[in-house]
Amino acid sequence: MLDLNDVVVFARVVEAGSFTAAARLLAMPKTTVSRRVAALEREVGVRLLQRTTRSLSMTDAGRLYYEQSSQALRTIEEANLRLAEARAEPTGTIRISAPVGFAGHFLTSTVMEFLATYPKANVELRLTDERLNLVEDGIDLAFRTGVLQDSTLIARKLGATHRLLCASPEYLARRGTPDSPADLARHDCLIAGPSAVGAHWVLDGPDGRETVTVAGRFAANEMQAVVAAALAGYGIAQMPHGMAEALIGGGRLSRVLDDYTTPTGGLYVLYPSSRHLSPLVKAFIDLATERISIRVNTA
Secondary structure, eight states, X not given: OXXXXXXXXXHHHHHHSSHHHHHHXXXXXXXHHHHHHHHHHHXXXXXXXXXXXXXXXEOHHHHHHHHHHHHHHHHHHXXXXXXXXXXXXXXXXXXXXXOHHHIIIIIHHHHHHHHHHOTTEEEEEEEOSSOOOTTTTTOSEEEEEESOOOOSSEEXXXXXXXEEEEEOHHXXXXXXXXXXXXXXXXXXXXXXXXXXXXXXXXXXXXXXXXXXXXXOSEEXXXXXXXXXXXXXXXXXXXXXXXXXHHHHHTTSOEEESTTOBXXXXXXEEEESOSTTOOHHHHHHHHHHHHHHHHHHHHO
């Protein structure tokens, strides 16, 4: 019966270039190394190594056997490594990037649960509406919404998202409530972007998709600033569904144009590569996939 230990010894002899060097690597007597290789040759029925007093070389059969068996050994070693990682408690620091408005409604509770589950883990949140370069900025994973740009990043979709139109009750009492998307042209709209110049909103409603030109006195490329302006009564804003629902439910904002939303986009978690993904990052991605996707898709 084939003994995998004999295969390992044979591979180490080939890689070390001699029985003596392999014996040192394996921490076993040279005679044991020689005996195991001989046992393997008897088992497979062919000579694998040509031995002389001065040299060691593989036969043609030995070269073929080494190429095939070494691949299998690497697969086994990789499986052992993955199993050890799965059994080990994730430790270390994970760096996460997410849009500012996303953290308070979906991400924070997941992070708290993760920290409670893994006491040796640390989390650093970098909240920004800018799209960081994960590799250059040392980010382990990022949450993104909308339509993804082509990249080498691995993306896992968690759910679908859209935005609602909202304004403060004070603003609507002062300026009136729009009855149609065309009415937005007569209102102050709060622009989530670097400039209000040339801004337009795309809305999905009962009659299909409409694009309307909007303008206003305030623009910001950070959602929290847009929310603050809406709460202060400076205009109508588009807000992520979860954030808008929370503020509407609390009476701080009112929904505008109830039959209209922005086109549905995706919510994704992105990370540089699935190869050699650390147990820490994998554990957080798995938890986020379970927790956040449930909340987003039922919101």
